[in-house]
Amino acid sequence: MEILKVEHVTKIYGSGENTVKALNDVSFTVPRGEFTAIVGESGSGKSTLLNCIGALDHPTGGKVYINNTDIFAMSEKKRTIFRRRNIGFVFQSFQLVPELNVEQNIIFPLLLDYQRPDQDAVDEILEVLGLTERRRHLPSQLSGGQQQRVAIGRALITKPMLILADEPTGNLDSRSSRDVVELLTAASRKYRQTILMITHNINLTSAADRVLHVSDGVLKDLGGTSDEKLS
Numbered sequence: 304m305e306i307l308k309v310e311h312v313t314k315i316y317g318s319g320e321n322t323v324k325a326l327n328d329v330s331f332t333v334p335r336g337e338f339t340a341i342v343g344e345s346g347s348g349k350s351t352l353l354n355c356i357g358a359l360d361h362p363t364g365g366k367v368y369i370n371n372t373d374i375f376a377m378s379e380k381k382r383t384i385f386r387r388r389n390i391g392f393v394f395q396s397f398q399l400v401p402e403l404n405v406e407q408n409i410i411f412p413l414l415l416d417y418q419r420p421d422q423d424a425v426d427e428i429l430e431v432l433g434l435t436e437r438r439r440h441l442p443s444q445l446s447g448g449q450q451q452r453v454a455i456g457r458a459l460i461t462k463p464m465l466i467l468a469d470e471p472t473g474n475l476d477s478r479s480s481r482d483v484v485e486l487l488t489a490a491s492r493k494y495r496q497t498i499l500m501i502t503h504n505i506n507l508t509s510a511a512d513r514v515l516h517v518s519d520g521v522l523k524d525l526g527g528t529s530d531e532k533l534s
């Protein structure tokens with residue numbers, strides 16, 4: 304079953320001479336539980352694509368279906384709630400709330416949605432992420448890798464069907480990068496979550512089921528991750 308269907312999505316920024324065609328007729332589908340990597344040079348349109356899929360940005364044309372729901376056909380208010388319940392985001396810059404401790408940052412999306420956190424689920428996530436001993440620490444008291452693990456916990460706590468990660472390892476060393484990708488892979492297996500991850504690190508694409516390449520707003524499916532396909 305496909306969890307994501309992107310149909311003829313285009314995104315044009317600006318007007319007149321300043322027009323940028325960031326996405327040019329992008330179409331693809333992703334089955335449930337697949338871990339897809341998105342690669343491509345700087346400025347090629349990767350973040351624009353992820354932001355359109357996550358409804359953080361509005362495509363100029365085309366459609367995005369998540370679990371068979373046309374996300375741009377619903378009202379802004381419904382879309383915000385749909386996004387909160389079904390999509391988890393992980394960004395390069397972590398974007399944690401500085402005043403909240405590790406545990407509070409992780410449960411934050413539930414509080415936004417007026418849901419009571421399940422303490423067992425929170426404990427499990429802290430354990431899986433290796434953050435149990437740091438649960439009362441503030442983000443400023445953590446290393447970069449630990450902060451990114453908190454951000455992953457925050458993306459996992461709502462058990463979203465889709466996780467969108469924009470260079471989640473961009474600020475991490477190679478060891479922490481591998482850890483982060485392993486955690487994401489484990490989540491996709493354990494909770495059958497579907498993951499789209501943008502990365503500049505070609506070494507990390509070997510963990511992915513499929514690699515999509517974006518070049519000048521055009522998407523190409525590189526299929527599986529054998530070396531000859533990437534060279």
Ligand SMILES: Nc1ncnc2c1ncn2[C@@H]1O[C@H](COP(=O)(O)OP(=O)(O)OP(=O)(O)O)[C@@H](O)[C@H]1O
Pocket residue numbers: 316317323324325343344345346347348349350351352
């Ligand atoms: N808000 C905006 N207004 C105008 N142009 C934009 C805007 N956001 C992005 N662009 C342009 O759209 C194109 C695609 O940008 P995008 O951020 O998607 O690239 P990217 O592949 O994520 O690059 P990077 O690897 O550097 O993050 C670029 O040419 C960029 O300058």
Ligand SMILES: [Mg+2]
Pocket residue numbers: 349350351469
């Ligand atoms: Mg980007």
